[in-house]
Structures are given as structure tokens and as C-alpha cells.
Amino acid sequence: MPKGQKESEFGYSDKSDLINSFMNYNPQTDKDAKFNVASVPLATRQQAAGSNQNQDKTGTTRHHAMGVVNKNTSGTPAQGNHNFDGYNFTNWSYVDEYTGWAGAINEGIIVLPSADIIDAAHTNGTEMLGIIYFDGFFGLTADALKGFFDKDEAGNYKIVDKHIEVADYFGFDGWFWNNQANANPGTVDEAEVTAVMAQYSAKVKQQNKKQRIVMYHNALGYGDQLATDYLTNGADNYISDFGFSNGQKLENANDKEYAFKNHTMININSYWGSLKQGNYDFNYEVKGKNGYSTSYASFAMADTYKDFAQGSGVGIKQSINKQKNFRDNDKALFVGPHGDPSQVTDKETGIAPIIGERTPIIGEQFSTNFSTGNGIDFYSGGQKVSDEQFIWNHRGVTDIMPTYQWIVENTNGNNFGADFSYEKAYAKGNSVSFAAKEWDENNAKYIGGNLKTNGKTKAKLFGSNMKISNQKISMKVSAMREAIDLITKSDPSINFAFELKFANGGEKTITPTSVEFVKGSQNWYDLETDLSEFSGDTLTEIGISFTGTKDLDKVFVDLGELAVTKPSLESKLDFVDDIKYEYLIKDHDFNTANIRMYWDAAPGTVERYEVYQIVNGEYKILGTTRTNAYFVENIDLSLGDKIAVKAINKYDENDFKITIRGINH
Template identity: 25%
Template sequence: MKKIGAGFIFLFVMCAALSTTAFAKQPYSSYWFPEQLLQWSPASDPDAVFNRSTIPLEDRFVTDGVNAHATKAPKVMALSALNSGTSGVPSQGSEKFGANTFTYWQYVDKLVYWGGSAGEGIIVPPSADTIDAAHKNGVPIVGTVFFPPTVYGGKYEWVKQMLQQNSDGSFPAADKLIQVAKYYGFDGWFINQETEGGTPADAQKMKAFLSYLESHKSASMQFVWYDSMTKEGSISWQNALNDKNAMFLQDNNKKISDNMFLNFWWKDLKSSAEKAKSLDRSPYDLYAGIDVEAKGYDTNVNWNLLFPDGQPAITSLGIYRPDWAFNSAESMEDFFARENKFWVGPNGNPGNTVSDQAWKGIANDVIESSPVNKLPFITNFNTGSGQKYYVRGQQVRDKGWNNRSLQDILPTWRWIADSKGTSLTPELDWSDAFYGGSSLKVSGDLSHNNSTHLKLYKTDLKIEASTKLSVTYKTLNKPSLKVGLAFADQPDQFIFLNVKDKTAPGWTTETLNLTPYKGKRIVALSLYFDTMDTISNYSIQIGQLSIQNANDPVKTLPPVRDLKVTQSDFRDGIYGDARLEWKPLDQQVKQYEIYRVLPDGSEVLLGATPNHVFYVPEMRRIDKETLTALKVVAINGRYEQGQASSVKISWPAYPKPIAEFKADRTLVAPGESVNFTDLSTEVTEEWSWSFESGSPAVSTSKNPVVTFNQEGVYNVSLTATNSSGQDTIIKKALITVSKEASAVKNLALGKPATADHACGDKEGAPNAVDGKVTDNSKWCALGNLPHWLQVDLGAEHQISTFIIKHAQSGGEWSGFNTSDYTIQVSNDGTNWTDVVNVQGNSAAESTDAIALVKARYVKLITLKPTQGADTAARIYEFEVYGL
């Protein structure tokens, strides 16, 4: 861990030390089934306050765009799964760099936070960080109510529960949806009813439910209906607005929902547009859906039906699963490249989408919007993720992170790099940053012949007498840089302000006076790179662009008050986490940063949030420290740090070890080796092994390899020791050495298998013992936990090892790998004995070797089938090895 000095923050100690007994748990974003929603309240949900957005929906504007083909009237709705699962979504980002930090908000008018499943929950509000990011960019974001088809576990009783109506005409579930959106701070709901079993009466009740939402919502809320259920109550996708589904959009003069998302298989949109007009609704209230989940920008779309050449767009555009760009990418760099091609086309230039490729990018048809319309405007080009974190150029964190709440307004145009030669290459770069985790990097060979004009932001900023512009950069070359401004009276012409051509180590800030342009409105912001020399391998990092009024009163923020640890928890005596809260400051705060003070007095950033609560992710104890100080410091709108408050956590007494180990196999032939893996708690400092008839017979290695030469059955013991004590574990008859070991095989292959449930006829128990992990050959189970899978081996066998191939082995998301499971054996199928108990597995394939046991029946019990709250079991293969 790199260190920073303690001097840049004034320490204001609010509490000398605090030790709590309540357990601190990672707060997660909400998800519910209808009964849970009806019982939910912020007061009863300890995670609720962590899931609130604190950033209001910003205004944004649209003017003429850079693409001559694009028009203003059509809107874009994106249905995007911004997190990998419905459950297990941390409320305030996480400790990893790789995350779907979507950044093309300028082409989206409404974002649907896509989620929900029969195994997790079907009512899914957006995570707080996605609300924050959307709102910064002026984009309304709505949650999802997803009633799945029955083939995916949907239950019509969930529809009935949502449509329960009181005698006074109110709908309790509708009231809850409005309450959730108001409390969490997002903008409405997308209603997707695809569960079969409805009647005409149910359809009328659904219409009344939607009408109730419309009449009781706040003015800013929006509700979107999906083209699935018809007026008959059946599920029949019309791919159009017609008499079968129009009542869910409009009923005579009464609005029922704000928008309708039309299913994907449309072959004509003009009839839908005319139907909307006949209802006195705009055709742009309809979103013609395209499904890009599988192929992204290789999806075949008949664009001319939606955006006919030389004519107005017929309807708006709905994009289902543009998160394809993240899901299909091999790296974050690849993700950003795929997103760029998806949104602005293969040329990588929103102003030039002319191409012989069918997919020309969304920018070809839709004009970009911008929220950059008030001062101060400051961008650090922070994507909301990073491999490190920097504060004013100083590294304060050396490991990955993501938190979309911290994302800056990124360049409107990515990228317009005009040059008469080969232009320099701009990119968002995570290798260095001035504030946050990324910066703008511009590189290439630079000369006067390829001077490059990089247009960045569409703006509407009025210059006052005290308005100043500053640019912060880092380069090993001369900067060769000017800042370009275009004004409202001549929007196509730029004036350029010189940045001093000097070299300096580290980050350099140049401030430029805009007083000569007082009263003008800046409509575009750019950078211009030029030199009379030739600079090979020119490279510059732009860490910050800022336009602000110098006379605006911005004071150093005071310490936060009432900082306290509301919960804390310790694991193995050396890991601890905590929940913090404090009273938010009355002054304008950009964000709060949370630091850990290390034993040597240096500090490391744990994270940041615009909220007034924060979860401190699990920290490892350093040496045998007894107290750890945590500091909270407020950051103002100019990214200046205020005074810090501090609270301390007391660690428990340093523990002695708990010994544990495993063997990679327990049945071997004479002369074969066994790999032993130490699983003792991390506080272990010394290991002492004993192996009956092994070579070596004793070892002090952490993970020894031992050869067994003589047939027999042998014990293994391990003593784990540290300065606080020791612990010994003896596993009797663990290793069996036999010449018959060469005959070990998968005893479960092709044997009769049964289970508690199956997700469908093609996902039954026999799939788990068919020897295949391809072609989606798996056992899947929905319903109440625990799930179980039982195999009849046909006769009594000596069993030594179990191998389970979880969801990821079959190509599914790693979050679906089984976490907790038990394996039992039996001779009669009635009386069972536990032989394996596993908690916290995350691997795609798990191997559990046991002391040899005789049994005919084997049962796998999945206690926690996934890494999150999804209750669906997914087992591609269950292998049982023995003689």
C-alpha cells in the first residue's frame, strides 16, 4: 500500500474509541417478491438508508447536433442490466475495477434498471450509484417490476398479489412502488407482465392499477408498460400499439401509462404511430424495441422502418440490454471500445457515422444531450471506476474500485478529433489520474501537419466577470496545448486560449482569464494540440478541466458531526468491517471520503460517497494493532477537502489459530503423492504436520506434498501455532493406499438421479450425471430451499471424492456458483450421514476428498445455491469417485 502523509487533513476527533457488538454486514440493493414489498418500510430495512440517492435529477438541454442525419424528436430508452445479478449488488460500489460503468448517457432519455428473477425477486429498484450517475447526466432512471413467464419460474399468484385492491379503491402495492421510488430517489417503474394465466377481468384490474399509479405519482415520476399482456389478459406480444393493448397506454382522455415499450418483432411502425395519434398521444411515447443482448452492434435491425431517410422518425427507440458491451468484453478497455462502437458507430466519431456497415451507431439518428449548463463545471474525466484512486494527483489507494456515484460528466463527443493529417488518439485512461481513477489521455506523433482539434463538451455556460478556466495536465513533453471555446453567437467558430509551453514534473494547472468574454455563452469546449516541432510519441494526461466563478463563496468545509460506528463485526480476529453514519453538512458537499489510518500514521482511502452513511469493507488487521482510526472528510464543489472527523474501532484480543486442512485426494496407489492444503485461520505462524507411513513423516511446510509407499489406511495430523497458542486437528483413516486405486472412476455417471425440483423438462436431475457440461446440460431447481439431488449408485461402493461442476463451468455467471452445500451418504436411502460441509465456495468447480466411506446413495444438498440471494440451484455435473 502506498502511503500518504497525514498532514493534508486536519484531524478532528469526535470519538476516542468505540466497540460495538452489532454485526456489520455489506448492505445490498433491494429486491422483493410482492409479499415482501408490501411488508417493506425504510424503518424496518437496515440497508435502506444505504440505497438512497442524494443527487437530484439535473436539467439538460439539446441543441443542433454534430451529426447532420440525427434529429431531436425521437427519444431513446435503454433497458440495461447495469449489475450482474438482481441480488448481491453492493449498495455503494465494490472493491473491484471491472464494473459496468455506463458512460453514454448523452444518447439516453430514460434508463430502465433491468433486473428480476423468479429465484431472487421480481421487483427491483435501481442501485443508488446508478441513480446518482443517471441524475448527474439529467437522465431519469426507473426500476423494474418483472412478472416472468412460467417457463422461467413465474407464478400468476404474484400478479394477483400486486393487483390486490382495497375497498376504498386503493392498491397497496402501487402505493408501495411510489413510496420506494420517492424514498430511494428514482423516477418510476417499468411494468413487464409476462406471466401466463390472466383473464379479461385481470387485464381490467391491471389497467386500473396503472391508472392508480398515474393519478397518485409525483409530477416527476414515470411509468412504462411493456407490450405483452393484452386486453384479454393473455400474453401475446403485439409488436405494435393496437386495439389489443392500447388500453394500457390511454383510455379515452385518461393517461394510463407514460410510455409503452413495443416488443421486438415489428415489421411496420406507422400503424402504431397513427394509433397513438388517434389516442391524442405522441408517437414518441412509443419505444420500438430492439434486442441487442446476444449480438450487440452485430444485431440485424431494419433501421429504415424506424428512421426513414429524409423523413421524421416514426417512433422512439427502445434498446434491450445494451449492457451486452460489458458482458461480452474481455477487459475494461475492450468494454469501452465496444460501447463506443455501439453508440457512435464504427468510425468512433459521432459527427461522422457514414459507413458501409449496417450498424452506424445510435448517434446516427439521435442528437446528443448535455447537462453542462451551470457553473461551476469541473470534470476529472473520472469513469466511476479505477485500478487506483488519486486525490489532487496523490495516490491514496492502490487497488481496484468502482462506484458510479463518483462518475464525472464525461465528454459529450467521443471522439471528434479533427486533423488534416493523422490525428492524435484520445482515450479515457486508468493508468493515472488527478482526482479519482482515470484521466483523459491524448497520444500519438504530433507535428504542425497533424495538429489536432479535440472537441469535447457541448455546453451552455454564461461567462461572468470573475469566470476563470483552468486545465490540469501532466506530460513529459511540452504541453503544446490550447483550450478552445465556441460561443453562442458563432457556434461553429472556436477561439483558442494558450497554455504556457513549459515542462514541469507532475501535474501542472494553468488558469486562464475569461473576463474579455464576459456576457458570452460557451456552447462548446475543446482542446487543440499543435507544435512547430515534431514530437514523436507525444503523450499528455488531462486530469481536470474547470470553469468556475472565482468570486463564488466556497469555504473550507467543517468536520462532520455525530460520526459514529453503528455496527461492526470481526472475523477470525483479524478481519473487521463497520457501518458508519454522520450528520450531513448543511453546506454544498460533492462527496465524503473515508480513510483508514494505518499504524504508521499514513492513510489509505476506503471509498467515497455522496450519502451520509458508508459501509467500511472488510479490513485486514495490520500486525496486532488494537485500535484502528477511520476518518471522514467532506469534499466541496471544487474538490477541496475539508476538516476531518475521526472514530476508532477496537479490535478483539489476538486469537490463537484454528487448525484445518484438506487433501486433493485420499485414495492413492503405492508410490503416489498427495497434496495437502492448509486451511487453518490466517493467524497461523507455524505448521507441524504428521503423516503416518508418509514420506516425509513430518513437515513444517504450509502446504506439503507427501508420498505414500505402503498399502494401508493412515492418519494425518496438523498443529497450527502462533504467539497466542496452538490448535491440533487429527483426521483418522484419511489416506487409503491401495493397488486398486487405479480403478477409481466416476460412479455416478449415468446412474438414476432424482431431485426436489426441476426448472423444466430439459433441466432435470439426470442432466447432472450425464457427463456433459455443454449444451446447457444441467440440473436446475427453483422453489423453497434447500434443494437436493440424489443419486443411486446401484450398489454399495467405496467412495473417496466428489467433484461438482457449478454454473460457471457451463458458461453462466460466476455469481450463480453454489456457495453452501452438504453432501450425505446412505446405504439404504433413508438414514443419511454428512460427509462434506462447505460454506463460502465461489469456484466454478469444487473437489471434496473424504476418508473412504461405503455407501450406495449420495445426496447433494444446496443450502445457498448462489453467491447472492437467488434460490435457484444450477449444477452441471455431480461426480462421485471411488471403487
């Protein structure tokens, strides 16, 4: 739960009621459940235009990622926290399923993914799985599993219905069963494990639930027969053991039929040195070595996260340097040694040479602010709404991430690269920033780029499969050299364009027909144009470009929003119902308050809720969420006694509604 929501932080010390049986758990009566429920349904996605010639273009080569999404199993925040450091993953276009690795005999062997990481995954079309953690290497015993295999009078395993119920209620997509129980010999009957799995698979299909079951076994003493047992009895995927068996052969099964379900596992931790050097041949390890697997599973993917222990500087600069190190490691893993998926070869390290990119941009509209779900300040509508440094982390407000990270082409002397930046944002906490590729560790930021007369920088950002009729396309951009605005209408030093590709019309460079300053913003401009002339065609790639009209150095270009919207589909928001306080705890000595609050979801297409305290008529940000439940702590009541919840339209930031309630009300 979020900090401040544990019973001990409300003054309780009795822990006897904190250990609940999974079988007896009822989310309907759990007051904490509302904070843990995902609010974003799984986005449908399709194969995008590929970034290189080596990768699979059919979608039959899949990637199951297993990574630590939180440092500890216990104490995981459901509604974010004020710690910038975290595994804020961005390369969703290469991941079909994600298991948040967690669990231990002393912390729990059935672990649900937290709401924030479910919403981040679902926004980008990736399935998120909970984990059943049977680890006989680290203390699991038969006694610890007492009751797990109990049946009812009809012979049904009771645990099956509970797993379906819990996944359905909290909004995630099924379970990864890490079955290493018999590393401690005799802990489980393997045939019974298979029977539970088979019953789960059958019931999910009977109930028309879109849930999956993925099996892993280290095959200690069992050979390869378990792979066949699992897959022929309903498992959606089977993961081979750490690359050592490298795609276990499926005995007594049609190899071709099951090959795409058989994922060869590579332990990122074991091969990290080779990965960083760019000389680990993923293609051979996954497909060429054995012929029994066409798919891939990455274990310890978040070992890139271990670099959070490193980073020069102090305070927030150290955190930003750590985050940069993490992104560089993730880049090496996903797109290879060049930092560009279009440049990687089939013999080099990287997931991009294997997995073709996927995209959730397949409807008639899309909008993104590129939020990674964290920041060192908070922005709304191009304005900083945190009056002091406001460090925050809530992966639940992660946006659709760029499909291609990063394909940037410079000509005529420009030297810009792309990356996420927390220096400036249009909304939430970050933008996509174009600057020189050199990183200044002392100031924890990139060095400004060189903009040349007629120098052009072109970035391919998204794959899509969007039917065009009467939509418009827009971007929010800022271009600065020190304190000088480069987009001014009177004498612009830089011109922007949309770089689009259509299924029938080919590549098009489209100049915006409208360039308007965003009132009240910090040098942000709204650029847009109509797409009606392409009606009937399909938009397959989306990017931007900018061209210099003068020679300038130290230039920073920030992209804060990119959207394709359709006016006829506008859905106006209404106010949220009255904000309800579940608990309001005041500390009269310090004149502060902690509040657990919730509200009915606002009608309309809500992108997010922003929670504020009203201070002298101004709105002071307290946090943001996509869930209709939130917790705020240590509110200084001397500053103001009113709370506001602002609902913001997903496709029109000017369509918002604010509901206010007094703290003493």
C-alpha cells in the same frame, strides 16, 4: 448490499426474516436503506449542439435504454466493491431513460435500481427506473402475484402508493413495467394491469411527484389495442415489441400526438453481428419502417457487456483488456463504425444518427474528472493515495461524461485518439488519455502518440448551454514521454489551449493565462484563464487542443479535470458531524474489523467523500462515495485504529474537511 453487509457475513444463518413483503416494507425502519439511497438529484439537461446532420435536433426523438447493470439481481452492491469489471456506462448523452434490467421469479419481481447507478445516471441528467418484472415465459404465475392487485376500502390499489413511496424514498424516477405475464395464459387480467398503471399515473400527478411509468407488452393475443389503452390512460411511454411489430399502430388515438411516446424496440443481442459491422440501419428500423414511432428503445443494451468473458492476459491486465473490448462494442452501438459521432451517416449503425446529444452543463458552473466510477488505483489531487494496487468500482462517483465520444481532429502529423485510461488519474481512477489509436494487449494499454512540431490535436468534448459572466475555465493536464515531463515552463514541448464555441462569438481558441504545477502531484499542471470578456454570451461547446513544439514519439497526454467555475458562487465546506458506527465487528483472531458507518451530510457543495484509515500518520484509502453512509471490511487494526472521512468541494478541490474517529472510540 456491499460485501460484508449480509446478515450471513455477520454470523447469522436464519434466513426466515430476509423475505419481506413489499407491501409491508418500511424504509424508515430498514437499517440497510441508508446505503441504498441515491444522493444525486436528477440534473436538468438540454439539447446540445448536434454532432452530425442526420440526428434529431428537437429532442422529440427519445431513447429508452434497457441494460443489465449488474451481473446478478441478488448480491448487487449498494456502495461499490473491489471488482474492476462492471458495466460502467459512459454514453449518457444519448439516453433519456434507463431501466436497470433485473428480476426473476426466484429473485424478486419488483427490483429497485442500486444507489450507485442512480447517482451515475442523475449526474448526467438521465432518468433511472426500477422494474416490475412480470415474465410469464419464466415461471410467473397468478399465485406468485397474490396480493399485487389488492384494493383498500376506497377502491385504491394498495400497490400504487407503495411504488410511489419507494421510488420517492430511494431517489429514482419511476417504473418500467415489463408486462409479459400472460405468456403463461390467465396470469393477469390485462384490464386490471391498465387500471393499476392509470391510478399510479394519476396519483403521481396529484402529488406532484416527478415519477414516470413506462409500459412494455409483447401483445400476445391482444393485438395493438394495449398500446392505445396504456397511452390514453396515462403511461409516459409505450415500448413496442422487439422490432417485430416495429412501432405498433395506436388504434383509436391521435397517432401524431402519441408517436413520440411510442418507442420501437431493437434487440441488441439479435442484431449484434450487423451492429459490429456497421451496416444496421437504425434510422429505418426506428422511424422509416412504420411511421408510428419517432423514438427508440434498446433491449439487451448491456450485451456489449458480454465481452467481459473475453480478454487476453491475466489478472488486472485481462480486466483492462475486457474493459477495452466493452468500450469498443459500446462505441459501435452508440457512435457507429468510425468511432466518431460526427462521421456517421444516416444509413450506418449507431444511435448518434438518430438521437441528438443532450447536456447537463446548463448552469453557471461545472466540473468533471471524467471518472467512470472504477480504477486500478486511487488518486486525489494528482497524487496516488493507494500505496498498493487498489482495485475498486463505485459507479456512484461517476462524473459528467463527455458529450461527444470521441471527436478528435489531428493536423500536421499528430496521430492522437482519445479514450478513458486507468494508467493515470488526477482524481479517482481514470483520465481521458490522448495516445495513438493502437492498443497493446500484452501491456493492456495504448501505444504513445506522435507529437509533431506545429502538429495540433483538437478535441471537442462537451456541449453546453452556459451563460457567461465572470467565470474562469481550467484544466488539469499531464504530458509525458516515458519519464520526461513535456509541460515544463523552461522548455515546453507542448502547448495547450481551450477550444470554445459561443452562441454569438463563434469559435475561439484561448491560450491559458496561467500554467502552474500542482504541488505534490505526479506531473500534473493547472491551466486556467478568465472568461469575463465573453460576458453576456452563451458557451455552447467546450474542448481542448494541444500543439507540439518538437518532434516526439511515445507521447501520452492525460486530461484529468475540466471545469468552469464562478468565484462569487463559492460554497465553503464544513466538517461532517461525528462519524457514527452502526456496527463495529472485531475479529480478535486476525485483529481486523468490519464497520458500518454513517454521518450527516457536510454543509456545502460536496463532490464526494473519501474514507481513509490513518496509518503511521499517512492516509490509506479505503473507498469513496457520494452517499453519507459506507461500509469497510477487514481493516487491519495493527496498522492503525483511526478512520477519517474527507469531504471534498465539487468546485474547489483545495476546499476539503477531514473528520476523524477512533475505531476503539
